Amino acid sequence: MRIGELAKLSNTPTRSLRYYEEQGLIVPRRLENGYREYDPYLIDRAIQIRGLIDSGVPTKIIALILPCLDKPRGIVPDDIQPELLTILRDERDKMTQRIDFLTRNRDSIATYIEAADAALARRTAATVA
Amino acid sequence: MRIGELAKLSNTPTRSLRYYEEQGLIVPRRLENGYREYDPYLIDRAIQIRGLIDSGVPTKIIALILPCLDKPRGIVPDDIQPELLTILRDERDKMTQRIDFLTRNRDSIATYIEAADAALARRTAATVA
DNA sequence: CTTGACCTTCACACTAGTGTCAACCATTTA
DNA sequence: TAAATGGTTGACACTAGTGTGAAGGTCAAG
Structure with missing residues (x-):
């Protein structure tokens, strides 16, 4: 999906999604035209990020902990x-x-x-x- | 106590304490010299404010809810x-x-x-x- | 009486996150 | 093909909260 749809589904402004990308939190692949292409599982991710930011966790920290949360339980x-x-x-x-x-x-x-x-x-x- | 002591005891920079005052969260009375004078119970208050800000609650909201939290239980x-x-x-x-x-x-x-x-x-x- | 520690206000700067606009490219649809 | 829609980057602005420094007042101790 493209950025607009993700924005709707995750209830997150496109501005923020681009900012998250700049911070390395969600880095979508690009289509031929340069458009951002997001996988569906990133909806939850975007929501999660928003929730964390809203709870006072800065993006730098989120960038550190996200990879850990991504792994299946117990995998290190x-x-x-x-x-x-x-x-x-x-x-x-x-x-x-x-x-x-x-x-x-x-x-x-x-x-x-x-x-x-x-x-x-x-x-x-x-x-x- | 004066602002420096409160800063130490509540582990809050004086800069922030003055900012909280500006936002109407903690308004100390003044001595003859113009110095801020804080009551001891404000130590907890400062800590509480810091905790709320750190948890993503903006000062405008804190200003609204603090008076409610101040009242003894069940008093409206x-x-x-x-x-x-x-x-x-x-x-x-x-x-x-x-x-x-x-x-x-x-x-x-x-x-x-x-x-x-x-x-x-x-x-x-x-x-x- | 001067030094040092602490206070005052004011102001400028900075980070984080977001809003918003400009100028432009892409895709679809009338 | 022209308009509408939505995508791109880049820049500028704004809020919240804090850091920091200037310029000066207060007070206790040497």
Whole structure:
């Protein structure tokens, strides 16, 4: 598929897709005319990238971890460098921290919303009565 | 405490603290000399803000939700506007999405790390033997 | 009273990611 | 063949958040 279709299917502006390519995240092959040609499995990839960026993971890091996530479970190349492993551990921990932060704050918001809903319901009932 | 101490305790550059003030997130009172004076409870607040920003929540949104998180559990002002409630619901859902994204990817990374560790251990054992 | 540490504001610069526009090429369709 | 649609690169602009430095005020210690 070409860039426009991928943009629709992954709900990602073409501008961003080209930017991701510039960052080495999604590098499509080219047709004779120079058009970018994307394989269908890249839809998920684009969505994944968007989600990660939106969650505060910079493209440089995404570029590092994507190849690892691509491999089938438990497959590790022989030439794995301990330096990359350190980065991965670090990023894993950062993500865990983010998850904790987001979870705590989301739960607080959720609680607030429920309280507000309850208050609103009470007020409505009172008005009706 | 003054801005330097808060910076150390919350591990946040003074530049960012002033920026947060500009965005209305933490507005300290001022001493006679013009120095910013922070209450100790703002340490947690600064950390919280940093965590949210790092997790992809923009300061405009943080400014909206912070007041809600400040209230003791279940306390909702009488004049709650349904418009704010809509924003809160939206943000709650976005955060849930982020949490899911991060969790999935973190788990994948963790799995990869474990596999790499195992592979490394095997190789070390083989080398020794 | 001067030095040093800390504070003030202001401003310029930088990265990341995206929007947008210009100028042009390709493909389809009326 | 001309218009519409969608693709290409390149450039410029913008927001968010932070770094950094200038020019100056405050205060405690030597």
